[in-house]
């Protein structure tokens with residue numbers, strides 16, 4: 001958290017060296033969500049990093065602040081182990097072998113978004129991040145311990161605040177777990193609101209299937225005689241579709257239902 005904040009406190013000309021609005025770049029500082037596609041911008045800056053395998057990406061990470069690489073690398077390793085354990089527990093919970101989902105997802109990529117939401121003079125007019133679901137498999141969120149902002153949609157009707165708790169992480173299931181489980185698990189709609197009084201930081205770690213992974217409902221989880229809710233696709237196809245859209249639209253998975 002502290003090193004993330006320190007990064008965003010650097011002078012603009014230092015940060016500008018990392019700026020890019022090209023989603024395929026493996027390290028970039030950007031703003032809003034997808035400035036190339038959206039017509040209304042959001043009140044967020046973010047640093048996006050690829051994190052696995054570490055030795056491939058760390059050399060290109062910021063070396064200012066000085067402690068950035070070391071602190072973030074250690075966190076990335078720990079959070080990956082936790083994510084893989086959770087995928088094992090989710091597999092078991094679905095009645096599958098413990099390593100089932102991990103095997104389907106292949107050698108998973110790991111991305112990080114360090115989200116910085118500055119104080120906003122008119123918070124009613126914007127979002128930090130508008131309503132979206134995460135396109136990957138599993139997201140682990142480390143949130144600012146002092147400032148609320150994350151909200152999740154309950155039963156499709158009511159937004160509830162997920163307030164930070166000391167030493168807690170928030171885990172969001174992403175679109176790929178909804179697809180694999182044939183809709184038994186839902187990829188949660190969530191958004192981040194901003195406020196006039198305090199800046200806020202969150203660190204999202206995304207476990208992402210490898211690009212060539214073929215994702216579709218697990219046969220065992222489709223009822224006898226039923227059609228699977230989603231068709232099979234490669235994660236590469238899904239991810240490209242996700243980034244070709246604006247955030248505030250329908251669930252991206254809707255575009256992959258039935259034989260469509």
Ligand SMILES: O=C(O)CCC(=O)C(=O)O
Pocket residue numbers: 113115129134141143149150190191192201202204
């Ligand atoms: O800032 C937050 O709490 C949410 C961040 C988020 O949803 C994301 O980075 O995908």
Ligand SMILES: [Fe+2]
Pocket residue numbers: 132133134190
């Ligand atoms: Fe998200």
